[in-house]
Amino acid sequence: MRISKVLVLAVFFVLGFAGGSSTAGENETRLQQIKAAYVYKFAGYVDWPETSREERPAFTVGVLGDNPLGSALFALESRTYDGGPVAVRQIASVAEAISCHVLFISESETQRLDEIVARLHGQSVLTVSEIDGFVEAGGMIQLMVHKNKVRFSINLIAARQAKLNIHASLLALARHVIQ
């Protein structure tokens, strides 16, 4: 019986360890980290116009609204894009978003999505979001979870209007392409 009690305590200890010992790098879910990786990977399949490159020397990922990806998104700053650094910024306004290459629009902005899309119209900002109906509303890439895996849809018309060239290989991987 004494061994049993010790084992019970040991199991409680492990469960306590499981619940409380997560390091800073483990605070995000797998799904958050996967989605953040998607945001980074998309950049490799998109060409921004030359003028955009001159105006925005550092590759910048912005997040508008409550950041649903947590520090997983800021982990992109450890990577490079086209030989240069990657900056991740919390964006306070749509006007500020124009300085970004990629803008992740949080679901907290659902109510004013039409306004955001309208104000970014024609700007070379790759918009990404998980909002339902995002690409139908004029956004460019919508992330979604399907059968436990992250998938995406693309609005090629919106990308072209923003002078962004999305590679055919990315279009081929999309679940749905509006063109």
Place this chain on the structure above:
Amino acid sequence: MSYRRAVFLCACLGLMLTGPQAHAQDDENDFLDMSLQSLMEVEGMPIDVLTTHIHPKGEWMIRYQFMTMPMEGNRVGADSVSTENVLQGYKVSPTRMTMQMHMVDVMYGWTDDLTVMVMMPFVQSSMDHVTRGGASFTTGASGLGDVSLMAHYNMALHGPHSVVFVGGLSMPTRSIDAVDDTPAGEQSLPYPMQLGSGTFDLKQGISYIGQTRNWAFGADAKGTFRLGENSQQYSLGNRFHSSVWATRRLYRWSALSLQLASERWGDVAGADPRLNPAMVPTADPDLRGGWRLDTRVELSFFIPSGSFQNQRFFIDAVLPAYQNLHGPQLELSHVVRFGWEWRF
């Protein structure tokens, strides 16, 4: 609990605790280093969740598991009692019972928040007895058990935390008329040897699931409530289960889980008129309840790609840490379970 079991559990604890370092080195930044094509094959949920869980809309899961559950020796309260002691109060004493179960579960993600499930058990039970006169005999029963229809509903999802409600109905698809030969001729088998409850049973529970990159953890509480009496004028006792658990991904393809579970079950209400409770303790409706604290260890292997993609193989062992039984009642030795599941 034996020394060997203690060593086994301690080895599992050690593996679980030392796993994080090995895994962190193996997986650091791996999502960012993957190609987009590889990333699209990565599963969003942890490799293993030990409790009620939700499947994405349109996803099916088929699971087969085999379980063997031997019970040996009798207890009264928390204390073991000898067969001789049992035979001072009864003409026959059970000495050992083995229940083996083949279980097929089918789950389907009706929506992203609602998963429905059918559970179909096939049960084989045998019980060894000894009489006051020293004779021994074995009875057995086998067949389809009670089929359950369940629904799992995602009540709340906030970041890495979710709360899932589970509700369902167990149907009396198995008769409670099992008989077998005994020294007194063909007799109805006692309560633990009948393969079904004979009643519609309401099953309800709630689970919390949390997850980080390499850990899944949670707690759950579930109850089985008998709805009325069966055709033999009794109903089995209600059952209550609660547990805390944690799962650690060891590598991309394996996980180790530990669970501490409480099982509490009541005595039989009413009495089967075919049974003589003075003959054997298993026929006494007032000697069926109890409480048990179990430790469970599970090792699972997940196949993420290739021909066997989305299939999982698992093996687990349940070792009771404490038992307090309305007895004399057979005590659990251990449970061993292994199985396979496939999501598509």
